[in-house]
Amino acid sequence: MSEPGIEALRREIADCRICEAHLPHGCRPVTQFSASARVLIIGQAPGTKVHASGVPWDDASGDRLCEWTGLTREQLHDPAKVAIVPMGFCYPGKASGGDKPPRKECAPQWHERVLEVLPPDRLTLLVGTYAQAHYLPDTAKLSLTERVRHWRDYLPFVPTPHPSWRSAIWMKQNPWFEAEVLPVLRSRIAAAIS
Numbered sequence: 047m048s049e050p051g052i053e054a055l056r057r058e059i060a061d062c063r064i065c066e067a068h069l070p071h072g073c074r075p076v077t078q079f080s081a082s083a084r085v086l087i088i089g090q091a092p093g094t095k096v097h098a099s100g101v102p103w104d105d106a107s108g109d110r111l112c113e114w115t116g117l118t119r120e121q122l123h124d125p126a127k128v129a130i131v132p133m134g135f136c137y138p139g140k141a142s143g144g145d146k147p148p149r150k151e152c153a154p155q156w157h158e159r160v161l162e163v164l165p166p167d168r169l170t171l172l173v174g175t176y177a178q179a180h181y182l183p184d185t186a187k188l189s190l191t192e193r194v195r196h197w198r199d200y201l202p203f204v205p206t207p208h209p210s211w212r213s214a215i216w217m218k219q220n221p222w223f224e225a226e227v228l229p230v231l232r233s234r235i236a237a238a239i240s
Contacts, residue, residue, distance in 0.1 A: 047163050052081060055163065059135065059156055065149040068138075075135035076102050077160070083129035084165050084238040087111070088181065089173040090208060091134035091148035102130040110209035111173070116232035117239075127239040129168075131160050133176045144210075148176055167202075169238045171231075174208035191220060197227060204231060 047055070059075050066073050076092045087103075095105040103111055103122060112122055121127055134148025135156065141147075172178045175190055181203055185193050193205040207213045207223075217223055 047081065049081070052079075052163055055159060059160075062135070062155070064155060065136070065151045068149060069136050070139040071097060071137055073136050074100060076100055077131055077135050077156075078102055078123070078125040079129035079131060079160050079163055080125040081163055082126045082165065084168045085117075085127060085235055086129045086131060086161075086164060086168050086170040087173060088170060088177040089130070089132045090176045091132050091145065092137045093145060094137060097137035102132075106211065107209045110213065114206065114209060114228055114231065115171070115235050117235065121239060129160070129164055131157060133180060153180055169234055170203050172200075172203050172205045174206075178205045191216075194220075194223060194227065204234075206231075 056077075056079075059077060062075050063073050071094075074092075074097055076096055079086075089103075092102070093105055093107070096102060096108075101123060102108075108119075108122065111117075112119060115122075117128065122130075132148065132152070134150075134152045136149065136152075138146035138149055170181075172181050178190065178193055179186060182193065182200055182205065185200075190205070190207060193200070194207060197204050197206075206227075207216050
């Protein structure tokens with residue numbers, strides 16, 4: 047797709063109002079992508095801070111994601127290097143115990159069109175259970191821990207937990223993630239963006 051076509055797609059996404067009636071804080075689609083981004087991060091949906099800033103992963107979860115991936119903030123927010131395409135592009139609002147799930151309208155409406163823009167040899171991080179359920183449907187009976195432990199089976203997809211504050215507990219229970227998975231993930235990401 048040409049750069050004018052990509053820019054038109056970005057504008058179309060920015061103007062999306064498909065699920066506006068279900069978004070208590072209004073529509074503000076947050077995504078980034080380009081034809082050169084060889085790392086794709088598919089997460090769940092923006093939180094309150096990201097909704098306010100319009101910058102993907104612009105919160106404590108983004109800090110932890112940078113630690114995990116070895117990306118600097120500048121690299122994470124460089125659409126020439128990293129595409130960020132959440133399962134839901136807008137902040138879904140609060141629920142008890144956290145945010146509501148991402149709206150189900152976004153992925154069918156936009157993902158295929160955005161993925162067509164990206165290089166075919168990309169590395170795709172599936173951050174959290176919503177992205178994994180969508181892109182690895184055959185693993186539905188597995189726990190997140192089982193999917194992450196066997197990440198090599200799903201390449202070029204790499205399932206990871208969501209880097210929220212809750213992941214600190216999960217990492218203490220699963221020290222192999224930091225010792226075995228993260229060094230390889232950092233190496234693959236560095237190679238992809240170099």
